[in-house]
């Protein structure tokens with residue numbers, strides 16, 4: 001057990017991290033993508049693009065969590081991150097169902113990472129592998145916390161969509177993340193990040209805030225670029241099969 005360096009400090013470090021993303025979260029709340037998702041008016045092709053990218057994201061995120069688990073300070077913490085990695089695989093199966101079902105327009109186009117998706121997953125994997133454990137844990141936290149926060153806000157609008165169409169894919173998305181189970185997981189992840197901050201140096205604590213901000217920027221961009229794509233400036237050449 002590490003003696004907390006900051007025991008006199010009653011403010012949770014994760015609250016500081018959260019506060020540092022205030023303007024980003026205001027921008028997230030105003031995203032057209034989320035407003036249309038909540039109201040069920042998002043174009044289906046934008047949702048398909050988002051789900052396709054998120055499937056790629058989840059593959060990278062799973063690896064980042066597995067690396068984080070391997071660097072955790074104790075077995076219980078390692079088990080939490082490893083279980084989260086396994087849950088991300090379950091989450092991806094929701095995406096598979098959506099992509100292979102009839103709710104979204106069909107597509108057999110080859111899907112490659114968007115710049116945002118590649119940037120985000122590469123950032124999470126590199127941070128998990130090369131940064132001190134507290135910074136790596138801080139970088140992964142927005143993936144939990146921002147999703148729960150957004151889903152809680154969209155839940156009201158999604159109720160109306162669900163009432164009209166219980167199978168609506170957007171309402172299913174909201175109910176996945178607006179659940180007591182997911183809120184408990186977010187709370188446990190926050191506790192682990194606060195514990196990591198207690199044992200961290202001042203420089204690491206600052207780097208934790210930076211990492212949380214960077215990952216939150218990517219969260220914003222991930223939704224935004226699904227409706228307002230920012231593709232690679234040059235596409236790849238087709239290769240004969």
Ligand SMILES: Cc1ncc(CN)c(N)n1
Nearest residue numbers: 054057143144147219222
């Ligand atoms: C981009 C992103 N961030 C977070 C989550 C929630 N695991 C997600 N599915 N996609």
